Amino acid sequence: MPFSGTHAEGQLQALIGTAVDGIMSIDRRGIVDLYNPACERIFGWAPGEVIGRNVSMLMPPRYAHRHDGFLERYIETGDARIIGIGREVEGLRKDGSEFPMDLSVGEFETGGDRRFVGIVRDLTERVAAERRLRELQAQLSHMGRVSAVAEMGTALAHELNQPLTAIALFLAASDKALESDPAKARSLFARAQQESQRAGDIVRRIRQMVERGDDERRDIDLADLITGAAELCSVADVDGRTAIDISRAQSRITIHADATQIRQVLVNLIRNAMDATAGQGNRTVRVRTRLREDMTEIDVEDNGPGIDPQVRPRLFSPFVTSKKDGLGIGLSICRTIAESHGGSLELLDEPEPGALSGARFRLALPMS
Incomplete structure (x- = not known):
């Protein structure tokens, strides 16, 4: 020109x-x-x-x-x-x-x-920086999952040892009854098989929690994620005294998300609620869901003493924790995951009719 x-x-x-x-x-x-x-x-x-x-x-x-x-x-x-x-x-x-x-x-x-x-x-440098940021977030998220499983390690080992011990006992008994009472031996074999499936389920839940994931988002059933997270936390409940109520979690809600990361958020919230009720007689953790416009809200609440007012302002900051052996990165990572999915994670202050008396966290995620 x-x-x-x-x-x-x-x-x-x-x-x-x-x-x-x-x-x-x-x-x-x-x-x-x-x-x-x-x-x-x-x-x-x-x-x-x-x-x-x-x-x-x-x-x-x-x-x-x-x-x-x-x-x-x-x-x-x-x-x-x-x-x-x-x-x-x-x-x-x-x-x-x-x-x-x-x-x-x-x-x-x-x-x-x-x-x-x-x-x-x-945009070469910007796209590369964004990719690197996603990789770092994925690594931090994975570290958080490993940390969570490590905190539950003793309880998980105890729970896994139960079916393994039962398998050994059933196989020993079936070996003795094999010639004298074949029907009894077959029954004992069947029970050993059930215990092996139980042990396999525990290992599968642990693997799902610590796997790195493929960083891909797809349509997933929210009820399946909530059920799996509750089962894993129940396994880690050594004395079995915490009631995890997921009856108010609606079925047939589909979200577009990374299943590994959302499972991590749910496990962290449920585990925190269980820890908050430790030492009291009646221990209840409740998970419930609701639909609001184009968002799905998942509330995790407990009947514990609530959050210390001095901790509340810094609750989602890294390395803030009230746990003796905790890293204090769980809630920080969880909020990052929620926001990266276009959602949010917050501690609710206002009481709600029918809610439990302790802390109440709300995870909001876009519907599929």
């Missing part, structure tokens, strides 16, 4: 030449006639290699062959897919590598001809 020696045009030329973002212009046929230095830094092509050629050379092949058709359709119908909107797309560098970029396209007219100007911003 030529510039005259006027003051305004000189300013425009300086602005385009020094802009951090790439600026280019094309005619109605897609031919490039403006290509600033930032474009050269972003794409790797020199101006002389691009000006006069079709802009599709800066696009991955799967998009390039469709570009002219999009441009023609817009000129004929006015149907804008990207013009005046802006969006994240992929560009193609001179070395053949693809990269994410933000593209804003505008339209103008000069000399009776329609032209289009595009502003390009390279």
Whole structure:
């Protein structure tokens, strides 16, 4: 695009030449006639290699062959897919590598001809930083799950030892009865098999809790997650005196989430509620769900003494805990997980009719 020696045009030329973002212009046929230095830094092509050629050379092949058709359709119908909107797309560098970029396209007219100007911003560093942040969050989340299982380690080992001991006893008894009473031996074998399934279920729940997960979100049944989390926490309840009531958790609620991470949040909330009621006679933890507009609310409440007022303001801060051997990262991680799913996690202050008298946490998640 030529510039005259006027003051305004000189300013425009300086602005385009020094802009951090790439600026280019094309005619109605897609031919490039403006290509600033930032474009050269972003794409790797020199101006002389691009000006006069079709802009599709800066696009991955799967998009390039469709570009002219999009441009023609817009000129004929006015149907804008990207013009005046802006969006994240992929560009193609001179070395053949693809990269994410933000593209804003505008339209103008000069000399009776329609032209289009595009502003390009390279998003490579931002996308890489976001990916790294997700990886770090996943690692922290995994550390939190391992920590939670470690805190329950003694109880889980005790619970797992029970079916293993029973299996050994049943097999020894069936060996003695094998010749004298085959029917009794078969019955003992069946009971040993039941105990092995019980042991397998315990191991499966532990594995689900500590596995790294695939960091993929899919439609999952919320009731299944709540049931699994309650079962794992029940296994870790050594004296079996805590009643975990999930009867008010509605079935057939589907959420779009990472099952491993949401299971982690539920286990942490239920375990915290169980710890809060330790040492008292009547120990109750209740999980209930409700639908509110496009969100699902999961309340985890207990009949313990509630949260210490001095701890409440810092409750979701890292390394804040009232547990003797706790790391204090559980609730912090749980809130991060909830927010990364577009939801929230909060401690409710206001009493509610029918709620238990202790602490009440609310996990809100978007419905599928």
